[in-house]
Amino acid sequence: MAALKERLRADLTAAMRAKDDVRKATLRMVLTSIGNEEVAGSAARELTDDEVTALLTREVKRRREAAEAFRTGGRTDSAANEEAEAAVIAEYLPQPLTDDELDAIVTAAIAEAGAESPRDMGKVMKLVQPRVLGRVEGSKVAAAVKAKLA
Known part of the structure; x- marks a missing residue:
């Protein structure tokens, strides 16, 4: 259980x-x-x-x-x-990520996926989502990825 x-x-x-x-x-x-x-x-x-x-x-x-x-x-x-x-x-959720921690995770995922443009956002999101599960809202993750790929 x-x-x-x-x-x-x-x-x-x-x-x-x-x-x-x-x-x-x-x-x-x-x-x-x-x-x-x-x-x-x-x-x-x-x-x-x-x-x-x-x-x-x-x-x-x-x-x-x-x-x-x-x-x-x-x-x-x-x-x-x-x-x-x-x-x-x-109270039952993991400690929320700081903006700097989220930025580091997104940057690492972009490098890992070899993403270069906003068209690669899906690849990056697939890598980021499991790492931030429950620690930050999806809309904030998407905004961070989009900002890095723009």
């Missing part, structure tokens, strides 16, 4: 004992998403830690986008709730 999934389950139990409603609800939602992902598709299987990390990254992004939408709509209470959920989920 994935270590990250076990950690989520253990923390859910601790949140239930501590009567931490936000953490409890958020962890239940995350574990449900993991379960749904595991049974989706043709063959039921258990997710790896990398797949769980990718799912957590998506969930954080959804919460931040929802918070922004609520804030735009004038619903600050709902926005605050979404941000609190995003903060709980973010």
Whole structure:
């Protein structure tokens, strides 16, 4: 079983004992998403830690986008709730990359792929994505690659 999934389950139990409603609800939602992902598709299987990390990254992004939408709509209470959920989920993600670290990874991937123009962006992204999984948003990675190849 994935270590990250076990950690989520253990923390859910601790949140239930501590009567931490936000953490409890958020962890239940995350574990449900993991379960749904595991049974989706043709063959039921258990997710790896990398797949769980990718799912957590998506969930954080959804919460931040929802918070922004609520804030735009004038619903600050709902926005605050979404941000609190995003903060709980973010605790389970690896430490985010700094801009310098991302720049170094992109530069190394460009050299490895032999990329010379923006047409080679796909080759570079295939090399970069596994190295930065869960540590930086895909849009930021794409922007960094595009800037280097321009």
